[in-house]
Amino acid sequence: MSELSAVSGTPTATIKFYQREGLLPPSDKTAPNQADYGPAHVARLQLIRALLGVGKLSIAAAAEVIGSIDSAEPVLYTFEAAQNALSEHLDESDVTPDALAIVDAATTGWRVSPGNPGRLAAARVVDTFGALGQADEAGWFDRYAAAALLAAEADLDEIASRSGRDAQAETVVVGTVLGDALFSGLRRAAQEHVSSGRHPAPPHAASTRPNGAS
Amino acid sequence: MSELSAVSGTPTATIKFYQREGLLPPSDKTAPNQADYGPAHVARLQLIRALLGVGKLSIAAAAEVIGSIDSAEPVLYTFEAAQNALSEHLDESDVTPDALAIVDAATTGWRVSPGNPGRLAAARVVDTFGALGQADEAGWFDRYAAAALLAAEADLDEIASRSGRDAQAETVVVGTVLGDALFSGLRRAAQEHVSSGRHPAPPHAASTRPNGAS
C-alpha cells in the first residue's frame, strides 16, 4: 500500500479513506494482511485525484462516475451518468417555464430530452440572470449555445478517436469533468484578449504580450 | 430587517451572518436598534444568493467580487478581480512548461498576460489530462479555445451594452460567474444532441424530441 502512496504522493490514510468510500477498488489481497497494487490502481488513484482536485467533484459524485466507467454499460450510459453526477438534481419545477422557453429557443434544432440536466441547469441560470435584473441585450444566450455546440462536437470527436469501450468511457468522464475547467480557464484568457483589443489601456497586471506559438 | 428576510426568503440569521462577513453593506440605521433597508439591499442580497448558489462561490470569494463592484475602479479592474476571485491562485510553478506551451499554441494570436489566471488554470487542466494518459487526438484544446473566444466576445458585447460603470461592473461579475454555469449546462445539452445525431440508439432517458422554438 505505501508503494501506492509513494508513487502517487497521496498519504496512506487518504488512500484507505478512498477505499472505504468505494472510490478505489479493494486491493487484490494475497494474504489477510498483505495486498498487491498494480498499475491499474495507480491510474485509478490519479483519476480520483483529478476528479476531486481539478474537477472539484464531491466524493459521492466521483464514486458515481467511477462506477459508471467500471460498469459494462455502453458508453452512452456513461455519458448520462457523468452528466447526472456533475449536475445537482433539478427538475422542471425548479425553473420557470419562461426560462425553459428561452433555453429551448437558444438550442433550436437540437435533439435534447426534456429532462437533460444541462437543459435544466441552463434554465436556472437564465432565471437567475433575470432575477438579478440583467437582460440579454446582445444575444448572450444564443452565442453561448453556439459555443457549447462547438465544444460538444469536439468532445464527441475526441471520444470517437478512442478505441474500446473502456478507453471511451474514461474519456467521456475525463472530458466531461475537465472540459468545464478547461473552458472556464480559456474563457478567462479570451476575455482578457478581447477586452485588451477593444480598450486602449490594459489592466494593471504587468506586461501583456501578443502570443506567438511557442 | 425581517422585511428583508420576508422579501428575499432568507432567514434573518443568515442575513446577519452576511453582514458580519462583509457581503452585505451595513444597514442605514435610524436608531441604535432600528435599521432601514431599501431596494438596493434587496438587490444586493439577491446577487449574493446567486453568487453563492448558482455560482458556487465561497463566502470569501463573493466578498471579494462584491467589493470590486463597489469600488470606484474602472470596469477593467473589476474584470480582473472577478477572475482572481473565481480561480484558485496558481502560479507558473504549478504547471509544466509543456502545458503552458500547449495552451499558448491553442491561443495563438491572443493578447494575454502571462499571469492570467485562466491561462494557468487551462495549463493545469492540460497537465492533468496528460497525466491521465489522455492524448489530444482530435484538436480538443484548439476547438475549446475557439469556443471560449466566442463566449468571451459575447461577454464583452453584453457588458458593452450596459451604460454606466456600476451597471457594467455588475454585468462583469454576473456574466463571469454565471457564464461558467450557463456554458456547462448548454454543453451537456449539446452533448446529448450531438451524440444522438451520431448514434442510432439514444440513451434510455425517455423521449428525445427534436426541439422547435417554443
Place this chain on the structure above:
DNA sequence: TACTATCCGATAGCTATACTCTCCATTGTG
C-alpha cells in the same frame, strides 16, 4: 521461538465552511 517491522481495517478526531441559535440590552408601540 522471539523480535521487529509492516500491513490492514475500523474508529475516532480534526479542520474548514456555511450557516443557525441564544442571549441581552434597547426600543418602538399600545
Place this chain on the structure above:
DNA sequence: CACAATGGAGAGTATAGCTATCGGATAGTA
C-alpha cells in the same frame, strides 16, 4: 409602563474531506 420585536455579538451545529491512532495479524530475520 408593559412587552414583543430588533439588532448585534458570540457560541453552537452540520457536513465534507481528510488524518491520526489502535488492535490484531503476519512476514522477515536470526
